[in-house]
Amino acid sequence: MHRWTLALLTAGLLATTVTGCAHGTSAPAAGRPGTHRAPAGAKETLRLAEQLLIKECMEKKGHKYWIEPPPPDDVSVRFPYVIDDPAWARKHGYGTDLRRAREAEVRADPNQTYLRSAPAATRAALVADLNGTRPQGLSARLPNGVRVTHSDQGCQAAAQRELYGDLQAWFRATRVTDTLAGMRLGLVTGDKRYKAAVEPWARCMRGHGYTYADPAASRAAAMRPGRPWPHAKEVRLASAEAACAVAGGLPDVTKTLDAEYRAELSRRHPRETADLSRLRREALPRARAIVARGD
Template sequence: MPLLLAGCSDGDSSSADAKENSKKPPAVAETPKITDANDRAMPLDTYLLNPEQRETLDNAYAGLMSDCMKRFGFDYTPPTVTEQPSGDGPRTRTDGRFGLQSAEQAEKWGYHPVGGITEKDDSPWGAEGQKMTAVMQTAERGSDDPKEKFGSGGQVINGQTVPDHGCVGEARKKLTGSVDGSVGDPQTSTDLKLDTLAKAQQDARTRAVFAEWSTCMKGKGFDYADPLAANGDERWVRTPQPTRHEIQVATADQECRAKHNVVGVWFAVDHAYQERAVEQNAEALSEAKADIDGMLKASASELAG
């Protein structure tokens, strides 16, 4: 009778090695010397909407919502999507992963968006300033209860039956196939984008260059642990226009970033984490890409119609 040896098979060993390697920081192939990474692609970009695609999707959704509400006799304008600041907006994706990267914008606007902060209506339903009556909200959301976000519909308004989840549900179903569908980036892609962002920011290589940046800032009279702290200083949102102090901090921030290649290191580390995420989540991301393609195809059809 052959002796059974206890232990791992080669397959189990390889799996264990892979798991162990996944806990280690990924290797960085190249660290570019840059002050702006907005025009550089990231591995997850394929599985996320770029600005042009998002605009196409937003326009299709807005048209579907307007048409649906018009059936019930309402002149309705959907909320507009907040645009990226014109002076420092990513060109290959919709998130500003590395904060402010424009010395020119820093000198004029500090950490404020170009033009400053404008007053906006915080209402989640309807365009800014648009008055939403109770019956309009029923048509929009499919619920008579103002405390309920969505309802099953079925109400009759001006001879028309409200669909499940209202006009929002109807628009979502046409673009995603489901009244609960997310009109935007797939959840898998969003989760990985945020996960890799957090890991890259806490990576020892990124923290080391952040420490150099912090020392540089102290030499200019400003005490911040990292660029995130400077960018997120709550004082900046208290005024519609940047203060002189804010501009001084933002300008020093850009100078210290350039001196220590902060964006280059940060980008390279983030890129490495995203590469690994794509490799480890190939199947789920393939489905996410299919969801995006489906939404864009449906959007193009709606806009053409």
């Protein structure tokens, strides 16, 4: 979801609807206006190409638009099961320092500043031109039974259509595979092999003075909304988590289980998995040409 949409949740200007229960997504960090980094790989090339197409489309509609940089890895993305990098834990704890910095960057984001400074009617037009006026045209049924819809109009949809060709297939493939990632997390942590590997981790943590049943519990304690821990206290807990994970071999178990369930879920949903790979592969030459053309 684009940050302009996130900024206007309370205004009822959403371009996406969800029927059922689903998890939200975090907003990306802001960058310097009018600049973008050279792509580091295929994924970044595709992302940057989409941003350039959105910028071109929005400017044709009379709006200003700044290229958004890629979001940094959140702790839940970098360490989905357990923090296993003691050096990272000693520096960042559970990453709340990075999150606060990211929130400050978002507040200073030029797209957000531009949006906030616009009159109410203009803000509505900005969001509509970016995301479409109604969450209709694209639809996907997720593996958990939730049905999600999104507008097939607006600059974001136009950019994705130009880049990937089959917009409906792209929408379905991305939404389904994103859901599979969350399902994989639950399957891994519910596996008896994971639970067995957590037992020595928990014993090790008790030796450090912590009585958490699993890494999810220790993370939740340190990252409770509205009750931030002092950074030093957060670092001590995260460092203990990482040290105990490495000592007990928990990262090796989670890596093995993650690969197993990734393959299993791909077999269960071969269409969306194959479509995502195909659409990205076919879009890459177009993306490279768009990036080479620049803004």
